[in-house]
Amino acid sequence: MPDVPPAAAFLDKPSPRRLFVSMTNHGQPPADDAQPAHDDADLGASQSNATGDDDTHVDPNDVAHPRRIRSFVRRAGRSSEAQKRAFDVLGPQFLLPYAPEPLDWPAAFARADAPRILEIGFGMGDGTAYIAKLRPADDFLGVEVHEPGVGALLKRIGETPLSNVRIIAHDAVEVVQHMLPEGSLDGVHVFFPDPWHKKRHHKRRLLQPPFVALLASRLKPGGYLHCATDWQEYAEQMLEVLGGEPTLENTADGYAPRPDYRPVTKFENRGLRLGHGVWDLVFRKRA
Ligand SMILES: C[S@@+](CC[C@H](N)C(=O)[O-])C[C@H]1O[C@@H](n2cnc3c(N)ncnc32)[C@H](O)[C@@H]1O
Numbered sequence: 001m002p003d004v005p006p007a008a009a010f011l012d013k014p015s016p017r018r019l020f021v022s023m024t025n026h027g028q029p030p031a032d033d034a035q036p037a038h039d040d041a042d043l044g045a046s047q048s049n050a051t052g053d054d055d056t057h058v059d060p061n062d063v064a065h066p067r068r069i070r071s072f073v074r075r076a077g078r079s080s081e082a083q084k085r086a087f088d089v090l091g092p093q094f095l096l097p098y099a100p101e102p103l104d105w106p107a108a109f110a111r112a113d114a115p116r117i118l119e120i121g122f123g124m125g126d127g128t129a130y131i132a133k134l135r136p137a138d139d140f141l142g143v144e145v146h147e148p149g150v151g152a153l154l155k156r157i158g159e160t161p162l163s164n165v166r167i168i169a170h171d172a173v174e175v176v177q178h179m180l181p182e183g184s185l186d187g188v189h190v191f192f193p194d195p196w197h198k199k200r201h202h203k204r205r206l207l208q209p210p211f212v213a214l215l216a217s218r219l220k221p222g223g224y225l226h227c228a229t230d231w232q233e234y235a236e237q238m239l240e241v242l243g244g245e246p247t248l249e250n251t252a253d254g255y256a257p258r259p260d261y262r263p264v265t266k267f268e269n270r271g272l273r274l275g276h277g278v279w280d281l282v283f284r285k286r287a
Contacts, residue, residue, distance in 0.1 A: 070171060071194060071206040072121075072145050083151025090154040096141075098170035100178040105139070108166050114139045115186035118218075120172040120206065121145075121193055125153025130263045131189075132165045138186070140165045143172040173211060180218045188215055188225045191262065195231035207238050209245070216247045219285035224251070227281045228262065230271050235279035248283040256282040 079087070087095075096108055106112035115138045122128040122142040132140045142165060144150055150169045157165055168175050193206045207227060215225060225248065229235050235255070242248055250256075258264075258280045268278055 068173075069203050071173070071196075071204050072171070075146060077146070077148050079148045079151045082155055083148055086151050086154035086158060090158050094154060094157055094166055095150070096166050096168050098168055098175060098179070100174070102181050103141075103179040105141075105184070108141075109139045109164065111139070114164070116141070116184065117187040117189060118143065118172075118176070118180065118185050119189040119191070120176075121190065122149065122153060123192070124149045125156055127191055127263055127265060128153055128165065129156040129160055129162060131261050132162050133160055134261055136164055138164065142167045143175050144169060145171060172206075173214075176211075176214055176218055182217050183220050185218045186220055186223045188219065188223075189262075190225070190227045192229055192265075192268075193227070193234075195229065195234045197231070205234065205237070207234075207241055209241055212241050212245050213247075216245050216285055221285050221287040223285045225281075225283045225285075226259065226262070228258070228278060230268060230276055230278045232277060232279070235277075235281070238279075238281050242281055242283045245283075247286055249286055251282045251284055256280045 096103070105116060117138050117140050119128055119140060119142045122144045123146070125142065125144070128140060128142050132138075142153060144153070144167065147169070150167055153165070153167060156162070168179070190207065194204070196202055196204045212225075219225065225242065227238050227242070229238065239254065243250060258278070259282065262280070264272070272278065
């Protein structure tokens with residue numbers, strides 16, 4: 001286990017898995033969507049999953065009391081015993097509770113001066129762990145709502161071991177809004193966000209102008225926003241939305257070459273073998 005001071009002070013309950021109680025629509029499904037039909041193994045690049053494109057479950061309460069449209073739905077999929085163990089053993093050190101107040105980053109990471117990188121929707125956390133190991137001088141805050149994924153990354157943190165990763169198991173939109181102050185981040189990673197293939201679901205896509213503006217406001221001048229997708233039409237949308245955010249500038253002429261630190265996932269590899277494309281976008285906050 002990595003040598004890191006316990007983050008137990010951040011926990012409000014003895015069982016870290018309870019941190020999930022607040023994370024997904026207070027336990028209710030969203031208004032117009034159903035459970036995406038894939039299991040944990042499908043959490044990688046989106047060509048290999050059909051996230052959020054089923055239409056089998058509508059909660060009448062959601063119609064009567066509409067809530068903000070979210071970029072995720074609560075997916076089926078249980079944590080393995082090893083993932084549950086990781087929650088119990090490593091959760092107190094590495095899981096931070098969601099709270100609508102600024103995160104005390106130096107206390108959470110037990111150091112003050114490291115560059116601060118936010119990753120939204122890390123899935124099973126393979127890429128997160130890879131990058132955190134490659135860049136030990138940087139701090140990584142991973143935000144993910146999928147419980148087995150959180151357990152999987154905790155497990156990796158213990159196995160690797162890693163001391164520069166913390167996790168918040170909550171809607172990243174609220175985390176960015178309420179926990180991360182303006183100009184506080186050096187980088188943001190959004191790798192293979194759910195593409196929400198169907199047109200009527202496009203409103204659920206994470207990377208839309210208001211959220212991109214919010215993300216950009218959290219970056220320091222010179223900080224970067226790195227997105228990747230394997231869904232061409234979403235890539236085009238990203239290019240348009242990021243390009244339309246006045247506080248950001250593109251580091252490339254259109255799509256960027258894949259930065260070396262982003263590993264090629266097995267799903268991406270499979271897609272590439274099948275001839276599918278992958279598009280990286282790297283923008284910087286203007287000074
Ligand atoms: C298609 S998966 C990609 C996972 C990973 N980045 C990868 O490249 O394999 C998208 C992930 O984003 C997560 N997600 C979607 N919206 C989110 C949100 N608002 N807050 C936190 N996680 C979110 C989903 O739970 C899912 O695990």
